[in-house]
Amino acid sequence: MTGMGDEEALARRFEEHRGQLRAVAYRMLGSLAEAEDAVQETWLRLTRTDADAIDNLAAWxxxxxxxxxxxxLRSRSLHREEPMDETFVPDPLLRPLTRTDPEQEALEADSVGLxxxxxxxxxxxxxxxxxVLHDLFAVPFDDIAPIVERTSAATRQLASRARRRVQGATPSTEADLGRQKQVLDAFLAASRQGDFEALVAVLHPDVVLRVDAGALVRGRAASKVVHGARTVAAQALTFSQYAPSARLVLVNGTVGVAxxxxxxxxxxxxxxxxxGRVTHMYILADPDRLERLDLAAAMAD
Structure with a gap:
């Protein structure tokens, strides 16, 4: 039977790895709430295990x-009647543009954009x-293979296939935060002024806008995918009355808007x-999921 002192010591050891575990789970699930649940379940499984017999706690x-x-993820796939809707936007990681938060920075280390x-x-x-485990966290294929119940070679092929998909479908983006800010400052200024042509100028001609208004309205007009600079600019002007309250924040480590x-x-x-132009926009407008995010803290600057 584990004594109180032993459990406290184990809890301290677990806390040393919490940030890493949360980062893994977030990249695996795209949901902050589910990531927290996964971390908690990991802790519960640790408490039911003989921790002294674990050689490498981090790997375990x-x-x-x-x-x-x-x-x-397998349960999601099994119970999902239809493929993931193209309007889906994962949970964003938010923090102020200038202030730092060590815990949030750990979650965003080698940040994965939306x-x-x-x-x-x-x-x-x-x-x-x-x-995720191999390419983003450098876990050896020999350690991943037992999880997916495949050989190491087959697991390597899984990662290779996924890597091709990710590299082929993920749009590249400007890395410099200062230049990102310039573009979004121009976008917000045009929105606040109701300047349609200025909005068009800051958008790539083939810009894609993805709006996720939530599961209850997904598939209806509130959730949509919009293509083209003039169409997206018109959409932005529809909500221009809200532009004065918009603030620049960091979203998954890059400049965004809350x-x-x-x-x-x-x-x-x-x-x-x-x-210098916006190529893709991802808007989360799901009221239920937004309520779980601390927008006020991110917009505090």
């Missing part, structure tokens, strides 16, 4: 949370696990930028 914990996430998370949602569960008029969460927008 990563394997366990990998299995938990894989089971969740654009990549959207692509990860299209992968098969085993592919996603192999890619909007909460009069403290009411309205939307979070992530973008990809190339050659």
């Amino acid at each position: 914990l990563t394997t366990v949370i990998g299995r938990i996430c894989l089971d969740l 654009a990549m998370l959207v692509v990860l949602e299209t992968l098969e569960p085993d592919e996603r696990l192999a890619f 909007n909460a008029p009069e403290g009411r969460p309205l939307s979070v927008t992530a973008v990809t930028i190339a050659d």
Whole structure:
């Protein structure tokens, strides 16, 4: 029977790995709530295990949370009657543009943008696990193979196939935060002024806008995918009355926009930028999921 002191010591050891586990689960699941649940389940499994018999706690914990996430992804696939709707936008990671938060920075280390998370949602569960653990967290294929119940060679092929999909479908984006900010400042200024042509100028001609307004309205007019600069600019002007309350924040480590008029969460927008223009916009406007995000803290600057 584990004594109180032993459990406290084990809890301290677990806390040293919590940030890493949360990062793994978030990249696997694209959901902050599910990631937290997966971390908690990992802790519960650790408490039911003889921790003294674990040679490498970090590797053990990563394997366990990998299995938990894989089971969740397989369950999603099994119960999903239709393919993932093309309007789906994963949970964003938010923090202020200037202030730092060590815990959030750990979650965003080697940050995965929303654009990549959207692509990860299209992968098969085993592919996603192999890619995330190997390519994003450098877990050896020999350690991943038992989780997906395949040989190391077959697991390598899973990751390779996923890598091709991810590289082929994830849009590249401007890496410099200063240049990202310039583009979004121009976008917000044009929105606030109701300047249609200025909006068009900051958008790539083939820009793609993805709006996720939530499961209850997904598939109806509120959730949509819009193509083309003039169409997207017209959509932006429709909501121009909210532009004054919009603030620049960091969304998954890149500059984005959060909007909460009069403290009411309205939307979070992530973008990809190339050659000084917005190529993709990802807007989360699902009221239920926005309520679980701390927009006020991210917009505090």
